[in-house]
Amino acid sequence: MSLARLAALLADPTRAAFCTALLDGRAWTAGELARHAGVAPSTASEHLSRLIDGGLLAEERQGRHRYVRLAGPEVATLIEDLSAFTPLSGTPDGTPGRTPGRTPGRTPAAGSPAPRSLRESTRLSAEARARTCYDHLAGRLGVTVGDAVLARGLVTEEDGPALTALGRAWLTDLGAELPPRAGRPGARPVVRTCLDWTERRNHLGGAFGALLCRTALDRNWVERIGSGRALRVTPDGERALRELLGVEPLPA
Amino acid sequence: MSLARLAALLADPTRAAFCTALLDGRAWTAGELARHAGVAPSTASEHLSRLIDGGLLAEERQGRHRYVRLAGPEVATLIEDLSAFTPLSGTPDGTPGRTPGRTPGRTPAAGSPAPRSLRESTRLSAEARARTCYDHLAGRLGVTVGDAVLARGLVTEEDGPALTALGRAWLTDLGAELPPRAGRPGARPVVRTCLDWTERRNHLGGAFGALLCRTALDRNWVERIGSGRALRVTPDGERALRELLGVEPLPA
DNA sequence: GGGACGGTTCGGCGGGCGCCGAAACGTCGC
DNA sequence: GCGACGTTTCGGCGCCCGCCGAACCGTCCC
Numbered sequence: 001m002s003l004a005r006l007a008a009l010l011a012d013p014t015r016a017a018f019c020t021a022l023l024d025g026r027a028w029t030a031g032e033l034a035r036h037a038g039v040a041p042s043t044a045s046e047h048l049s050r051l052i053d054g055g056l057l058a059e060e061r062q063g064r065h066r067y068v069r070l071a072g073p074e075v076a077t078l079i080e081d082l083s084a085f086t087p088l089s090g091t092p093d094g095t096p097g098r099t100p101g102r103t104p105g106r107t108p109a110a111g112s113p114a115p116r117s118l119r120e121s122t123r124l125s126a127e128a129r130a131r132t133c134y135d136h137l138a139g140r141l142g143v144t145v146g147d148a149v150l151a152r153g154l155v156t157e158e159d160g161p162a163l164t165a166l167g168r169a170w171l172t173d174l175g176a177e178l179p180p181r182a183g184r185p186g187a188r189p190v191v192r193t194c195l196d197w198t199e200r201r202n203h204l205g206g207a208f209g210a211l212l213c214r215t216a217l218d219r220n221w222v223e224r225i226g227s228g229r230a231l232r233v234t235p236d237g238e239r240a241l242r243e244l245l246g247v248e249p250l251p252a
Numbered sequence: 253m254s255l256a257r258l259a260a261l262l263a264d265p266t267r268a269a270f271c272t273a274l275l276d277g278r279a280w281t282a283g284e285l286a287r288h289a290g291v292a293p294s295t296a297s298e299h300l301s302r303l304i305d306g307g308l309l310a311e312e313r314q315g316r317h318r319y320v321r322l323a324g325p326e327v328a329t330l331i332e333d334l335s336a337f338t339p340l341s342g343t344p345d346g347t348p349g350r351t352p353g354r355t356p357g358r359t360p361a362a363g364s365p366a367p368r369s370l371r372e373s374t375r376l377s378a379e380a381r382a383r384t385c386y387d388h389l390a391g392r393l394g395v396t397v398g399d400a401v402l403a404r405g406l407v408t409e410e411d412g413p414a415l416t417a418l419g420r421a422w423l424t425d426l427g428a429e430l431p432p433r434a435g436r437p438g439a440r441p442v443v444r445t446c447l448d449w450t451e452r453r454n455h456l457g458g459a460f461g462a463l464l465c466r467t468a469l470d471r472n473w474v475e476r477i478g479s480g481r482a483l484r485v486t487p488d489g490e491r492a493l494r495e496l497l498g499v500e501p502l503p504a
Numbered sequence: 505g506g507g508a509c510g511g512t513t514c515g516g517c518g519g520g521c522g523c524c525g526a527a528a529c530g531t532c533g534c
Numbered sequence: 535g536c537g538a539c540g541t542t543t544c545g546g547c548g549c550c551c552g553c554c555g556a557a558c559c560g561t562c563c564c
Contacts, residue, residue: 003335004268010259012522020255031540040524045542047522064531064540074337081333083255085326159414160441189412264552283510292554297512299552316510316561505564512559521550529542534535 009054010082014039015047019056019070019079024229025134027060027067073188073210076134080205084195126230128198130222133229136209137216138196141233145212146193146204148245155208161191163208171208174244176215182207216240261306262334266291267299271308271322271331276481277386279312279319325440325462328386332457336447378482380450382474385481388461389468390448393485397464398445398456400497407460413443415460423460426496428467434459468492 010016017037022028028036034044048068051057056075060067070076130141137145149155154167163171163183171178183190192206204212216222221237224230233241241247262268269289274280280288286296300320303309308327312319322328382393389397401407406419415423423430435442444458456464468474473489476482485493493499 002265002268003272003331003338004263004265006334006338007259007262007268011256011263013254013256014522016254016256016259029540030542039522041541042525042543043523049542066541078333078337079255081330082258085330086255086258157436159435160412160443162411162414183411184409191412266552281510282512291552293511294513294555295553301512318511507562507564509562510560513557515554515556517553519550519552521548523547523549524545526545527543530540532537532539534537 006054009051009056010079012047014043015051018044018047018051019075020083022057022068022070023076023079023134025070025076025132026229027069030066030068033068070134073135077192077205080134080194126225126232130231130233131229132213132231133194133196133203133205136194136203136205136213137222137231138194138203139198139231141222141231142203143196143199143201144247145241145245146202148241148247149204152245155191155204161193161206163190167208170244171211174215176211178207178211258306261303261308262331264299266295267303270296270299270303271327272335274309274320274322275328275331275386277322277328277384278481279321282318282320285320322386325387329444329457332386332446378477378484382483382485383481384465384483385446385448385455385457388446388455388457388465389474389483390446390455391450391483393474393483394455395448395451395453396499397493397497398454400493400499401456404497407443407456413445413458415442419460422496423463426467428463430459430463 193202194205446457
């Protein structure tokens, strides 16, 4: 596959919307994505097949459902990198911001294009507070954690972001382990900064960021609310944040 | 600009070919690019305008020439990242590998599509030996230098590639200076590994890689040959390589 | 000044592709 | 078994866009 073919996969507004939505790291059904992007199910089906063929998405069939998710962290990184390049990417709420007047019946103006399970405003404020960004933490929670690991010297930003010896010890104490090849050239970097859409500041990505998020979910420090990417910090989570990172209750 | 619009800029084989060619870090004229891609000058002109509007390319007009180059290192990184994603990108010689039979008269089969100043085979072997990759060194020279800085401990790959204290001292001795903001989040990383097309191994990119390349050109350790990206190591350069990095004369 | 040359603008053409609706298929639940 | 539902396949439509050649403009050089 050539560079042009790869880019062409992302060059369609509908497919781009799919990928952006899937950046939350979860598996969506074909129908959900179709409603989200405001296209017919048949259209969505074709787009998904192309994205899967191209290796950007992975599918998992369950009964009459077709679940689909990003093929891996590299894909998420790629899409983030591309998105970071768009000077004024979309509206503040994260909607991709479709070009007006492409095809009749596709303007997202009247009514929310795809009501999900939480009411729109509730969902947005919940996501601004805490959410997943592919496989790590984002929103105010994300940048708060990012600031904390930096302030406590677990991560340094000298010569590019990296985990310190202190950070490695901290992980060991925590009982969490990085994948063996993390950080090796070609493999996933240990620490990556990822621009946060809502906060307009960096939060923590990479293998370390993913490990933190997974640990937090495993130990029930955070839990999913609704069907989207929004998270809630549990009481256990608040305690862990305070004890492990010196983070206060968390800004509401 | 949305993600889709950005991707659309790279989604055309001709525009992709332009960007790939410009990855050598030099400024090309519109006509050179047109011949290189095998399209009419008028077609190239339109493509260039779109790429410039999109912020991927920068132009510099000189007399009746329109020189054009990548807008910055971020663009080069972006294109490299995307290229790294294509499993079997192009033919071994680095030609983008156009999809066959798109439009009559565009098949690159018969004859070299755009003879540049060196004969094709000469050019290819020269480029395999030493060339620029955007603004840093590539080819056998590039990976050799990359290996050397790693072996001498100037760069480490623990927790992601980074310059060591030894490396900083080495730079100071050399009288070379990194840009002040290099490595800060959002700015250009100090050390980046970049997959070498010909060697299929990593060479040195990032601000450090660019600094080395610029220094080498400034001090006449390497010089351009031909009008392409190929480089030749000068006698001064061989001496510098030996004394500064312990690299032997350089594989022919 | 005049011719050569690089680049641009404009019309016009053709193909690709994204869209939909209708019909069909498979699964699930009653 | 039957209807509901999620998904897919197929035809058909319309637009977008990449291509070219012709004409034109500005620069360079003799």
